[in-house]
Amino acid sequence: MTGARALDPAFLTFGAGSFDLNGGDTTATLSVEYTHDQRLFWEFKPMGGLMATLDGAFYVYGGLAVDIFLGQRFVLTPSFAPGLYREGGGKDLGHVIEFRSSVKLAYRFDNRARLGLDLYHLSNAGLANRNPGANALMLTYSMPLGPPRR
Numbered sequence: 001m002t003g004a005r006a007l008d009p010a011f012l013t014f015g016a017g018s019f020d021l022n023g024g025d026t027t028a029t030l031s032v033e034y035t036h037d038q039r040l041f042w043e044f045k046p047m048g049g050l051m052a053t054l055d056g057a058f059y060v061y062g063g064l065a066v067d068i069f070l071g072q073r074f075v076l077t078p079s080f081a082p083g084l085y086r087e088g089g090g091k092d093l094g095h096v097i098e099f100r101s102s103v104k105l106a107y108r109f110d111n112r113a114r115l116g117l118d119l120y121h122l123s124n125a126g127l128a129n130r131n132p133g134a135n136a137l138m139l140t141y142s143m144p145l146g147p148p149r150r
Contacts, residue, residue, distance in 0.1 A: 011035045015051075029054070063083075072108070078102065113143055120138075
């Protein structure tokens with residue numbers, strides 16, 4: 001474990017972007033996500049969040065993420081999280097249970113805050129006959145919570 005990786009605190013991440021990029025229901029989306037600083041199962045960190053679109057869709061999720069440090073400044077963070085989706089006036093994804101697969105690339109500042117892009121996909125993984133899925137791209141800011149862990 002490198003020094004940079006060992007010291008990162010928990011994060012509160014705010015995001016804004018576009019939901020259903022390649023579909024007919026493209027809309028703006030906002031999100032907030034918490035990533036714990038405690039590691040489980042090798043290097044995986046618990047995380048959870050919620051996302052809402054401007055047309056009324058809502059998604060709440062919880063899962064695991066792992067940081068892959070690309071030097072001192074860049075961090076690649078893949079994550080996977082099951083969650084509950086409510087379409088509201090938004091896109092029908094076929095089921096209330098949806099799975100979120102994400103990859104985030106972020107620049108890491110001296111104070112450990114991060115500015116990045118998050119590309120994710122929602123899918124019900126065949127739980128329903130209808131499984132159109134949706135892709136989203138978000139600009140994110142991750143605010144470190146508390147001092148770095150020792």
